[in-house]
Amino acid sequence: MAAEGRYAPPIPMKICRVSVAPITRIFEKFPQRDFHLFSRLEKLGHQVLQVKISPSSRPRSPYLSYPMGVLQAIPQLTSVEPDLIVADSIEAGVVASIAALAKRIPFVFDFRDNYSFLRRRDYGYRNLGTVRLLERLLPRLADQVIAVDDLRRRFCLEAGVKTDRLRLISNGADSDLFRPGAKDLGLLAEWGLAGRRVILYSGKVNRSFDLQNVIEAMQEVVRRHPDASLVVVGDGTVLRHLQDLSASLDLAKHVVFAGYRPYAEIPRLILASDICVYPLRSVAALSIFEYMACGKPVIVPNADYDLSLPEGCCLAVQKSPDGFAEGITRILGDPTLGSRLGTRAREVVEQRFNWDQLALAYEAALNDAVKDRTSLTA
Numbered sequence: 001m002a003a004e005g006r007y008a009p010p011i012p013m014k015i016c017r018v019s020v021a022p023i024t025r026i027f028e029k030f031p032q033r034d035f036h037l038f039s040r041l042e043k044l045g046h047q048v049l050q051v052k053i054s055p056s057s058r059p060r061s062p063y064l065s066y067p068m069g070v071l072q073a074i075p076q077l078t079s080v081e082p083d084l085i086v087a088d089s090i091e092a093g094v095v096a097s098i099a100a101l102a103k104r105i106p107f108v109f110d111f112r113d114n115y116s117f118l119r120r121r122d123y124g125y126r127n128l129g130t131v132r133l134l135e136r137l138l139p140r141l142a143d144q145v146i147a148v149d150d151l152r153r154r155f156c157l158e159a160g161v162k163t164d165r166l167r168l169i170s171n172g173a174d175s176d177l178f179r180p181g182a183k184d185l186g187l188l189a190e191w192g193l194a195g196r197r198v199i200l201y202s203g204k205v206n207r208s209f210d211l212q213n214v215i216e217a218m219q220e221v222v223r224r225h226p227d228a229s230l231v232v233v234g235d236g237t238v239l240r241h242l243q244d245l246s247a248s249l250d251l252a253k254h255v256v257f258a259g260y261r262p263y264a265e266i267p268r269l270i271l272a273s274d275i276c277v278y279p280l281r282s283v284a285a286l287s288i289f290e291y292m293a294c295g296k297p298v299i300v301p302n303a304d305y306d307l308s309l310p311e312g313c314c315l316a317v318q319k320s321p322d323g324f325a326e327g328i329t330r331i332l333g334d335p336t337l338g339s340r341l342g343t344r345a346r347e348v349v350e351q352r353f354n355w356d357q358l359a360l361a362y363e364a365a366l367n368d369a370v371k372d373r374t375s376l377t378a
Contacts, residue, residue, distance in 0.1 A: 106143040
């Protein structure tokens with residue numbers, strides 16, 4: 001038996017991960033939860049087999065292209081013999097549950113998003129009724145459900161998932177890559193922002209993120225703090241709309257659209273900022289944890305998802321332009337508050353939301369799913 005307090009690694013597992021390639025390729029440019037967790041599982045000695053369902057280029061209708069993509073993925077699934085199958089989306093979950101049943105191995109559903117919420121905001125081609133049905137059915141079919149936040153955990157319990165088949169494993173940040181440091185004055189000079197106080201958003205630029213609230217808030221922020229500027233890092237479906245909105249509000253000199261930046265540059269961008277914002281309050285948002293890991297004050301709305309974070313990590317504001325303007329001007333006017341929020345945020349990431357620690361919890365959940373299935377069939 002391992003000594004108390006020491007990590008006893010489980011037997012190496014062969015993990016099959018089924019995923020769905022997004023129609024909008026910009027999503028693939030941002031490392032997501034699966035990248036951070038599964039790359040660490042591989043370093044821990046486990047084999048990860050990736051099966052990706054890619055929409056067929058013919059026909060173009062998503063109603064048909066995704067089913068065609070599923071058919072094309074079947075040979076990959078039949079040729080592998082994993083210890084378990086993991087999926088983290090509705091479409092992938094359906095395929096993974098059927099494959100796991102056929103192979104008589106555990107199916108683990110990583111419940112990382114509110115799929116019906118995303119359907120309403122960004123994915124109009126999906127049938128909402130079907131999404132809602134599968135959103136409740138897949139957790140019940142899974143041998144193990146890993147919920148990304150307490151809201152998803154409670155949803156699963158209400159759907160009938162037993163407590164012993166449910167784990168809560170949040171998202172997090174790489175606290176070595178994202179860490180406090182000196183403000184990058186050279187980067188600010190490149191963008192003509194030397195001497196300015198910078199508010200940063202980094203992430204997808206899609207409708208569901210409600211970035212227009214932050215841009216409209218900058219009108220009041222600039223009125224009270226003329227040296228303030230917003231930098232939007234990322235790309236997406238509403239980028240042109242937001243650029244037009246910024247110009248119509250006469251904010252062109254105070255809003256910089258930096259576009260897509262390689263992931264390795266994101267820590268430098270965060271360190272160049274004074275305040276970070278994320279207009280969608282979501283524990284699924286990795287940027288929130290990366291801001292926190294860099295010791296920056298973070299502003300989020302007091303709506304949408306349940307962040308399940310300790311008090312004092314972020315400043316929650318009303319989800320509106322007035323709400324964001326109030327939060328931003330409050331921190332700009334009170335540097336002590338910003339410093340206090342940033343220090344507490346860094347502490348929390350180190351203690352609870354470090355990817356290395358979260359990967360060990362994820363490994364334990366997958367290992368338990370394999371052991372439970374083995375005990376049932378023994």
